[in-house]
Amino acid sequence: MSRPEDTLSADIHYNDTEARKYTTSSRIQNIQASMAERALELLDLKSPSLILDVGCGSGLSGEILSAVPPDEGGPHIWIGMDIAPSMLDVALQRDVEGDLMLADIGQGVPFRAGTFDAAISISAIQWLCNAESSDISPMGRLSRFFDGLYASLKRGGRAVCQFYPKNDEQKKMITGAAVKAGFGAGLLEDDPETKNVKYYLVLTVGGGSLEEKGGDITGVVKGMDDVDILDSRIQKKSGKGELKKGSKAWIIHKKEQMERKGKVVKATSKYTGRKRRIAF
Amino acid sequence: MKVLSLNFLTCAVKTCKTQSDSYPLHPKDAELVQDDIELNEAFLINLLPRIDWKALSTTATELGFPALPSTPPTPEDLRADAKTLRDLHNLLLETQMVEGKLVCASCGHEYAVREGIANFLLPSHLV
């Protein structure tokens, strides 16, 4: 399969036509929704939080955050960054609840330290591996992003980034940049060794409540299957555990995956008519 | 951009990272709208300790709101006083800057805001 990431920059690839096609495809809607739900599950937020959506696009991932009901710790408030004006345009037309910014995450994350409880990124950060036309290397863009993300999260905060690595080298490059920025990092694989394999980079910032609960990244992903733990502090990589096919855990895992896949979440917009008023 | 976001955004220009007056950004020629958003008490209480009250007061004044109280409410205030909670909700979440500019006091860079979307793309020599 050809990857648009290899030939185009994101803002060129996601033009008006592509942005509309992307957002109205029910197949894509379902996939993005289920991955955003998975990321949310990994964030394990207990109360309504301020979340950064990195590469928010037309809001398919963000609206999952707005739709979490109070008895499940929501709804969350989110701010989205995206480099493609056409995607943000579609987000506007869809009246998403998050606040939107036109920004290149490869240039950094312009928020003061400790702003966010958490961050998600769905299908976006592999774009950073392409140098595009700029005079800066993919490594440089990745470290600006992860350094900025790290600083913008509060102590004890978490980020989950689902991404599509082109190959093992990209996987290492991305994970390595996150670890270098100071994150505790784990790489989770859903549906390993199938063509639907999904990678979730689970990142934690030390300190704060997370440590009090006795869990940094190793706690987050402990007992999870198919997790590689990368940690800048211990500088060693643990082996990948795999579920035995047909075992009870494997069946539960598959069942949950099916449930997630069948679920379509429609967010209802809480916006009503806009009253304009001029300041001053 | 919600006023909430304005309380957290900083100038993205490289040389401004260490400059204290690169925060908050200052609204200019701002056009505001009021949205109707459901009150989320738990969110506001979670967020309250992270609000920079001095910056919020500056922003509110610059946007033409009456002066805020000199000290921030406590979480107990928010729980006990429905009006304080409403006011804070209205300012932070329901007030949107839809047009105008956000200006950095340190380097003078102006970030355009159109249809509520702030443009933070920078020419590469500024990053």
Ligand SMILES: C[S@@+](CC[C@H](N)C(=O)[O-])C[C@H]1O[C@@H](n2cnc3c(N)ncnc32)[C@H](O)[C@@H]1O
């Ligand atoms: C496949 S879409 C996913 C959008 C959304 N997260 C979702 O789940 O539907 C990938 C998005 O990443 C954005 N993107 C790619 N490179 C980016 C960059 N350097 N900065 C900000 N956004 C970027 C693209 O513009 C695009 O909207």
Ligand SMILES: [Zn+2]
């Ligand atoms: Zn500046």
